[in-house]
Amino acid sequence: MSSSPRLSSPAPAKSERYHHGDLRRALLDAARALAAAGGVEALTLREVARQAGVSPAAPYHHFSDKNDLLRAVATEAFELLTRAMAVAAESTDDPVQRLKAIGAAYLAFAFAHPAEFRFMFRHELCLPPGVPDPLEQAGTASYGVLLTAVEAAQKSTQVRSGSPDTELSTLGLTLWSAVHGLSSILLESPMSKTSTPEIGQHLARSVIGNVLRGVLTEEQRD
Amino acid sequence: MSSSPRLSSPAPAKSERYHHGDLRRALLDAARALAAAGGVEALTLREVARQAGVSPAAPYHHFSDKNDLLRAVATEAFELLTRAMAVAAESTDDPVQRLKAIGAAYLAFAFAHPAEFRFMFRHELCLPPGVPDPLEQAGTASYGVLLTAVEAAQKSTQVRSGSPDTELSTLGLTLWSAVHGLSSILLESPMSKTSTPEIGQHLARSVIGNVLRGVLTEEQRD
DNA sequence: TTTAGTTTCTAAACGCTGTTAAGTTACGTT
DNA sequence: AACGTAACTTAACAGCGTTTAGAAACTAAA
Numbered sequence: 051m052s053s054s055p056r057l058s059s060p061a062p063a064k065s066e067r068y069h070h071g072d073l074r075r076a077l078l079d080a081a082r083a084l085a086a087a088g089g090v091e092a093l094t095l096r097e098v099a100r101q102a103g104v105s106p107a108a109p110y111h112h113f114s115d116k117n118d119l120l121r122a123v124a125t126e127a128f129e130l131l132t133r134a135m136a137v138a139a140e141s142t143d144d145p146v147q148r149l150k151a152i153g154a155a156y157l158a159f160a161f162a163h164p165a166e167f168r169f170m171f172r173h174e175l176c177l178p179p180g181v182p183d184p185l186e187q188a189g190t191a192s193y194g195v196l197l198t199a200v201e202a203a204q205k206s207t208q209v210r211s212g213s214p215d216t217e218l219s220t221l222g223l224t225l226w227s228a229v230h231g232l233s234s235i236l237l238e239s240p241m242s243k244t245s246t247p248e249i250g251q252h253l254a255r256s257v258i259g260n261v262l263r264g265v266l267t268e269e270q271r272d
Numbered sequence: 273m274s275s276s277p278r279l280s281s282p283a284p285a286k287s288e289r290y291h292h293g294d295l296r297r298a299l300l301d302a303a304r305a306l307a308a309a310g311g312v313e314a315l316t317l318r319e320v321a322r323q324a325g326v327s328p329a330a331p332y333h334h335f336s337d338k339n340d341l342l343r344a345v346a347t348e349a350f351e352l353l354t355r356a357m358a359v360a361a362e363s364t365d366d367p368v369q370r371l372k373a374i375g376a377a378y379l380a381f382a383f384a385h386p387a388e389f390r391f392m393f394r395h396e397l398c399l400p401p402g403v404p405d406p407l408e409q410a411g412t413a414s415y416g417v418l419l420t421a422v423e424a425a426q427k428s429t430q431v432r433s434g435s436p437d438t439e440l441s442t443l444g445l446t447l448w449s450a451v452h453g454l455s456s457i458l459l460e461s462p463m464s465k466t467s468t469p470e471i472g473q474h475l476a477r478s479v480i481g482n483v484l485r486g487v488l489t490e491e492q493r494d
Numbered sequence: 495t496t497t498a499g500t501t502t503c504t505a506a507a508c509g510c511t512g513t514t515a516a517g518t519t520a521c522g523t524t
Numbered sequence: 525a526a527c528g529t530a531a532c533t534t535a536a537c538a539g540c541g542t543t544t545a546g547a548a549a550c551t552a553a554a
Binding site: 316317318328329332337338 | 510511512513514515
Binding site: 173220226 | 311313390393394395396398401405408411442443445446448449450451452453454456457459460461462475478479481482483484485486
């Protein structure tokens with residue numbers, strides 16, 4: 051008994067304990083919830099602390115900065131995106147369909163997490179060059195899923211001839227640009243309120259189809 | 273003489289006059305300069321007023337809000353973009369080359385005005401739906417330049433057959449997505465410091481070429 | 495079990511921001 | 525010349541990010 055006194059006294063509610071337990075996790079979750087509810091401009095460090103039930107200075111023991119907190123949220127969002135793209139990639143064995151599935155997953159992520167998507171790519175979040183940057187790594191990992199699928203598609207289908215620029219990097223960049231651009235436009239445009247995720251998915255299929263037709267010889271229908 | 277007393281007394285320096293003359297213009301210019309120098313986060317309403325040599329409350333006689341000032345800056349940026357795209361469209365008579373020129377102009381604008389480009393598309397700048405929004409109109413005008421060129425290209429070249437989705441809107445959206453996505457990625461990516469405008473132009477040509485190949489029957493080389 | 499050391503938090507303050515209210519100055523008109 | 529209006533200033537408010545100093549709780553060794 052005396053060796054485990056904690057069992058005798060019931061654990062107080064997290065909000066009443068002086069030491070939070072996992073404040074870092076709570077701060078990240080609160081930040082995510084605030085961004086989802088009111089956009090990035092509603093994401094205040096003081097409000098995050100308030101939601102977690104701690105003082106305004108408490109977050110500074112877990113994040114060096116407000117930017118540091120935002121960077122961590124963005125990094126986790128990229129990890130989620132990477133997983134979603136990887137799951138989509140495993141949904142089919144056909145390389146072209148796989149590319150379409152990855153693009154659809156990308157757009158679905160943007161619609162599911164609009165607030166995070168809007169600041170995941172902001173360059174001011176990145177650390178200065180030279181310093182290892184988890185956000186940059188997480189973004190590169192997402193891009194890597196696409197690049198792998200592009201490479202597979204290139205091997206299995208003939209790359210359109212007569213085009214000197216259809217290297218891996220250019221093909222991947224073309225696809226990433228098209229899908230990222232579409233996601234941004236649908237998300238930021240005023241018409242985004244009227245456009246449902248279903249419309250977005252349909253447009254994504256069309257846009258990806260258009261691009262793939264330009265890049266691969268084999269034509270594949272929706 | 274008495275009818276034009278201003279000529280007798282030399283006009284005092286703008287900074288010394290109580291009435292600024294054209295404070296609205298000065299605020300817009302100062303805002304643009306601040307954004308160009310230090311990004312959007314450096315664009316403070318108080319600093320804008322400081323640069324214009326007026327008190328922090330003065331801007332409120334010309335803009336209802338900080339957002340209102342930002343919206344005006346973004347609107348003017350869209351007007352500049354529209355002009356640049358229109359000029360590029362007139363640079364050639366070939367419809368496909370015209371599309372490439374417009375895309376290159378878009379990317380060149382993004383590189384020339386990165387700070388403005390980064391917030392021109394933020395949806396929180398837009399007015400609530402229903403209210404006539406100059407920013408939305410200016411953006412639609414830019415898009416219109418592209419749509420007109422796409423329409424011309426569709427008439428002059430055969431649209432690739434067997435694709436049910438190659439309507440005007442989808443084609444335009446595909447091109448806009450690809451070019452906008454590429455601009456965003458090049459601008460926001462950490463590698464953007466190393467990528468020169470020339471590299472960007474080259475990538476733009478490749479990406480647009482890839483997309484056009486998917487959309488139009490006639491193949492045209494760079 | 496006490497003690498020392500370290501981590502995690504609070505309280506209070508700083509300068510900055512966007513914004514508003516009330517008062518002042520200059521302009522345009524009659 | 526006087527008045528009404530528009531453009532500005534001064535002063536203040538709450539809220540923000542951040543820092544400093546100190547209190548509280550956990551950890552581990554004596």
